[in-house]
Amino acid sequence: MFSFAVLPFLLALPVLGAPRPRASCDLIGVTVPIPAGSSLAAPASAVKFVGLGVGIQNYTCAGTGTYTSTGAVAELADISCLVNDSTLPDTATAAWSTSSKTAGQFITSFPALKRASILGEHYFVVNPVTGSGISPKWDFTSASFAGNSQAFVVAAKTGNVAAPTGSQDVDWLSLSAVSGQGELASQIYRTDTRLGQPPSSCTVGSADISVKYVSKYYLLGGTIA
Ligand SMILES: *[C@@H]1O[C@H](CO)[C@@H](O)[C@H](O)[C@H]1NC(C)=O
Numbered sequence: 001m002f003s004f005a006v007l008p009f010l011l012a013l014p015v016l017g018a019p020r021p022r023a024s025c026d027l028i029g030v031t032v033p034i035p036a037g038s039s040l041a042a043p044a045s046a047v048k049f050v051g052l053g054v055g056i057q058n059y060t061c062a063g064t065g066t067y068t069s070t071g072a073v074a075e076l077a078d079i080s081c082l083v084n085d086s087t088l089p090d091t092a093t094a095a096w097s098t099s100s101k102t103a104g105q106f107i108t109s110f111p112a113l114k115r116a117s118i119l120g121e122h123y124f125v126v127n128p129v130t131g132s133g134i135s136p137k138w139d140f141t142s143a144s145f146a147g148n149s150q151a152f153v154v155a156a157k158t159g160n161v162a163a164p165t166g167s168q169d170v171d172w173l174s175l176s177a178v179s180g181q182g183e184l185a186s187q188i189y190r191t192d193t194r195l196g197q198p199p200s201s202c203t204v205g206s207a208d209i210s211v212k213y214v215s216k217y218y219l220l221g222g223t224i225a
């Protein structure tokens with residue numbers, strides 16, 4: 001028997017079924033943490049996105065017996081509301097390094113990131129200029145900018161500096177957009193890195209490896225609104 005008492009509940013159903021509320025905060029005054037004296041490029045515009053990258057760095061064992069990078073895959077969580085949380089890289093890394101979840105599952109279940117939405121993905125593509133080798137790409141077209149086919153950027157490295165936190169952590173980087181390769185950003189920075197470095201040597205012929213890492217990504221400029 002239908003009762004009007006259930007009406008508010010029925011009306012609430014689409015809300016209950018929707019993703020939990022996501023927080024996004026303005027980034028006015030937020031600056032890229034460029035280490036003093038480093039060769040990272042100077043930021044030329046305001047910070048537009050700050051993501052926590054949670055993912056893996058891939059390596060293959062080269063003929064020299066050392067690992068060389070074959071790219072990376074990461075999910076980027078919007079940490080615009082967590083820019084003042086200085087403990088986040090360490091707490092997220094401690095949990096991610098022992099997690100059996102995918103990066104996406106990890107982000108939606110890690111307490112500090114509960115209200116963070118997914119900005120998009122970071123991965124590598126064939127270098128669009130030379131047609132050989134790989135280039136890093138940040139792609140928000142299937143997450144925060146779903147439906148906007150220009151919400152990506154392919155970039156090239158402009159500077160790197162050893163992580164101030166130690167040799168187990170991948171370098172901090174500055175990158176610039178490759179002309180004509182997306183409108184998401186004009187500059188990208190990888191900072192606050194945790195882990196991601198391969199062992200210092202390998203046995204030639206051994207299998208490829210993936211090393212978990214966490215870092216912040218700052219995206220600046222670009223014409224996407
Ligand atoms: C990295 O390695 C994982 C397996 O660990 C694989 O699924 C992924 O496609 C690789 N990505 C790249 C860019 O090499």
Ligand SMILES: *[C@@H]1O[C@H](CO)[C@@H](O)[C@H](O)[C@H]1NC(C)=O
Nearest residue numbers: 025026029080081082083084
């Ligand atoms: C971070 O701290 C600054 C300075 O205290 C403050 O203005 C800003 O609102 C804070 N941001 C967030 C997202 O909490």
